[in-house]
Amino acid sequence: MNGSDVTISRVGKSFGSFAALDDVSLDIRKGEFFSLLGPSGCGKTTLLRILGGFEVPDEGTVAIDGVDVVGLSADKRRTNTVFQSYALFPHLSIFENVAFPLRLRKVPPKVLSSRVKDYLALVQLEAHADKMPAQLSGGQKQRVAIARALINEPSVLLLDEPLSALDAKLRQHMLVELDSIHDKVGITFIYVTHDQGEALSVSDRIAVMNQGKVLQVGPPHEIYEDPATDFVARFIGETNLFRGAVVRSEGLLATVAIPEVGEVLVTTDDPVPAGSSVSFAVRPEKIRIAAQKPAAARKDLNVVKGAVDEPIYSGFQTKFYVRTEKGVTFKVFKQHADYSDKGPEIKWRQEVFLSWSAEDGTLVEVARP
Amino acid sequence: MTARPTKGGALYALPNALWLTFFFLAPLLIIVAYSFMKKGLYGGVENEFSLRAYALLANAGIVKVAFRTLLVALAATALTILIALPVGYNMARSKNQTLKLFLVIVPFWTNFLIRIYAWIAILGNEGTINGFLRSVGLISDPIHLMYNQGAVILVLVYMYLPYAVLPLFSTMDKFDFILLDAARDLGAGKLESIVKVMLPNVRSGLVTAVLFTFIPIFGAYAVPLLVGGKDGYMLGNVIADQVMKVRDWPFASSISMVVTFVSTIGVLLFLARQKRPGVSKEQAAALAAEAAVAAGGGR
Ligand SMILES: Nc1ncnc2c1ncn2[C@@H]1O[C@H](COP(=O)(O)OP(=O)(O)O)[C@@H](O)[C@H]1O
Numbered sequence: 103m104n105g106s107d108v109t110i111s112r113v114g115k116s117f118g119s120f121a122a123l124d125d126v127s128l129d130i131r132k133g134e135f136f137s138l139l140g141p142s143g144c145g146k147t148t149l150l151r152i153l154g155g156f157e158v159p160d161e162g163t164v165a166i167d168g169v170d171v172v173g174l175s176a177d178k179r180r181t182n183t184v185f186q187s188y189a190l191f192p193h194l195s196i197f198e199n200v201a202f203p204l205r206l207r208k209v210p211p212k213v214l215s216s217r218v219k220d221y222l223a224l225v226q227l228e229a230h231a232d233k234m235p236a237q238l239s240g241g242q243k244q245r246v247a248i249a250r251a252l253i254n255e256p257s258v259l260l261l262d263e264p265l266s267a268l269d270a271k272l273r274q275h276m277l278v279e280l281d282s283i284h285d286k287v288g289i290t291f292i293y294v295t296h297d298q299g300e301a302l303s304v305s306d307r308i309a310v311m312n313q314g315k316v317l318q319v320g321p322p323h324e325i326y327e328d329p330a331t332d333f334v335a336r337f338i339g340e341t342n343l344f345r346g347a348v349v350r351s352e353g354l355l356a357t358v359a360i361p362e363v364g365e366v367l368v369t370t371d372d373p374v375p376a377g378s379s380v381s382f383a384v385r386p387e388k389i390r391i392a393a394q395k396p397a398a399a400r401k402d403l404n405v406v407k408g409a410v411d412e413p414i415y416s417g418f419q420t421k422f423y424v425r426t427e428k429g430v431t432f433k434v435f436k437q438h439a440d441y442s443d444k445g446p447e448i449k450w451r452q453e454v455f456l457s458w459s460a461e462d463g464t465l466v467e468v469a470r471p
Numbered sequence: 472m473t474a475r476p477t478k479g480g481a482l483y484a485l486p487n488a489l490w491l492t493f494f495f496l497a498p499l500l501i502i503v504a505y506s507f508m509k510k511g512l513y514g515g516v517e518n519e520f521s522l523r524a525y526a527l528l529a530n531a532g533i534v535k536v537a538f539r540t541l542l543v544a545l546a547a548t549a550l551t552i553l554i555a556l557p558v559g560y561n562m563a564r565s566k567n568q569t570l571k572l573f574l575v576i577v578p579f580w581t582n583f584l585i586r587i588y589a590w591i592a593i594l595g596n597e598g599t600i601n602g603f604l605r606s607v608g609l610i611s612d613p614i615h616l617m618y619n620q621g622a623v624i625l626v627l628v629y630m631y632l633p634y635a636v637l638p639l640f641s642t643m644d645k646f647d648f649i650l651l652d653a654a655r656d657l658g659a660g661k662l663e664s665i666v667k668v669m670l671p672n673v674r675s676g677l678v679t680a681v682l683f684t685f686i687p688i689f690g691a692y693a694v695p696l697l698v699g700g701k702d703g704y705m706l707g708n709v710i711a712d713q714v715m716k717v718r719d720w721p722f723a724s725s726i727s728m729v730v731t732f733v734s735t736i737g738v739l740l741f742l743a744r745q746k747r748p749g750v751s752k753e754q755a756a757a758l759a760a761e762a763a764v765a766a767g768g769g770r
């Protein structure tokens with residue numbers, strides 16, 4: 103099988119006066135595992151339905167391998183969809199569900215039977231061929247839906263929150279399985295999810311969406327480490343985010359004045375002039391927490407004093423909510439990495455010092471003067 | 472559904488049992504009994520066993536009417552279902568379900584006979600259609616739209632359409648329309664997706680719709696009487712004639728038995744073909760009762 107490029111240009115779609123998609127452009131590459139990530143109602147399904155041929159965009163074009171497909175109905179496209187609710191045909195056995203596309207094309211019985219078996223094997227369901235959909239568990243239904251969507255050898259597979267109905271353990275397992283299926287078949291996967299953890303762990307690239315717009319497109323680490331907007335910074339993982347203004351700038355080192363925190367040093371990718379208004383973000387796992395003030399050996403170290411509001415122990419890590427003297431709360435994650443670590447020795451209400459280096463913070467939404 | 476045995480069960484079922492006995496079982500038994508008796512001189516029966524009423528069934532005229540009745544009922548049922556399918560589909564996908572449901576039910580507020588007379592007013596020689604065609608100068612002599620089998624089928628379809636639409640709508644309303652998207656996605660055309668995915672999944676509604684139309688149409692009486700003329704005569708009319716004009720009650724009863732048998736056997740054959748649990752037991756029971764009522768009552 104071969105994947106296809108998918109080019110979405112300036113697509114808009116409204117329902118009544120409500121704009122579900124607003125000027126969406128994306129370049130998805132052959133064979134890529136591409137995720138559309140955003141909160142519920144942001145237009146992910148609408149975009150996927152436009153790609154699948156179930157909705158027609160009001161504006162813009164969709165091209166698969168350079169060919170405009172907007173006028174083609176779903177049955178004429180080389181895309182197949184794994185629906186959120188699986189959409190298995192309840193009146194057909196598992197075998198017949200997977201065979202459905204082949205029967206439509208009048209594939210000879212021998213070929214059909216062996217093809218169906220191959221695809222059931224791909225999703226490890228050979229033993230369940232004769233069951234009815236109602237007899238399967240959620241995870242099994244999910245796999246039937248995947249086999250059925252792949253048997254036509256599409257060049258693009260569209261997956262709409264395929265794991266959302268599964269429990270957490272199974273979700274992890276299916277995610278790994280999806281990834282390995284993607285490696286095996288090698289076609290383009292476009293994967294819709296509202297779960298940032300899922301998107302970060304399997305995607306080659308992610309498009310973060312909100313309110314019908316694409317906010318940022320990039321590989322997972324870029325989305326995580328270098329969010330383009332406040333929304334992205336908050337939506338992906340957890341973060342400490344403050345509005346402030348650059349007061350000094352020396353090359354790639356900026357000093358940001360944040361009313362609730364004080365002055366903070368941060369390195370930037372390109373020079374940010376004094377007077378710029380910015381958001382400053384630092385991830386909770388990048389902050390060190392200690393009972394003693396760190397020795398002031400490094401001048402690029404940011405130090406904030408506070409008191410522990412709430413320590414939350416969860417085995418591999420402890421989450422601290424630390425309230426500063428000026429009354430803002432920082433989230434800090436401390437990993438319990440080795441055996442000698444006896445868990446949190448920092449207690450409730452204890453006075454602590456938070457510190458992070460200038461490289462660990464990042465500036466978001468820079469508005470130059 | 473499985474009935475859970477409870478102590479008061481039999482007691483709760485009593486009103487239903489009484490109702491069925493008095494209004495359904497008793498009349499049916501009387502008809503069975505009459506069909507095996509001798510004809511009274513001025514109507515009624517004489518208390519004496521006889522197979523005469525069944526021998527009379529072999530009469531060529533009766534056989535002809537029986538076949539015509541079957542053909543008319545099959546044609547009218549087929550047409551009704553063909554119209555009801557898209558109507559039910561449209562209602563199930565509509566945002567104004569309540570309004571559309573209301574529109575389907577509205578005709579029931581007008582008396583059955585009055586609605587037939589309305590059709591006479593439309594189809595008659597001096598009716599709306601002929602009047603219009605004459606006024607625009609297309610015709611000078613009226614076209615005979617009434618008193619033929621076509622008129623009977625037309626009015627029957629009109630009368631029984633809601634009985635087909637309602638069960639179809641109620642099952643289609645529960646149908647997950649994403650399945651149609653899935654079928655299209657996998658390569659099915661529009662019609663193909665409906666035939667291969669939707670119809671099998673709304674089968675129970677389809678079965679109900681077929682039976683709710685076929686059974687009463689097979690026993691139809693008033694429609695063929697008023698718009699059918701001699702060519703439109705159906706078994707229901709022959710029964711009425713035997714009771715009211717010829718006063719041969721046993722013969723009327725034996726014809727009724729034929730109607731009951733065709734309806735009931737039709738139902739059973741139809742249900743037997745439903746291998747999957749498309750029709751529940753309660754539904755089957757309701758339909759069997761309906762069959763017998765239609766055959767006995769006929770309107
Ligand atoms: N057929 C429709 N009619 C009206 N509004 C719709 C329709 N489909 C989607 N919407 C609206 O468009 C928005 C985006 O929906 P959707 O694409 O399903 O979001 P997501 O999949 O990201 O949760 C939602 O606010 C939803 O209510």
Ligand SMILES: [Mg+2]
Pocket residue numbers: 143146147148263
């Ligand atoms: Mg969605």
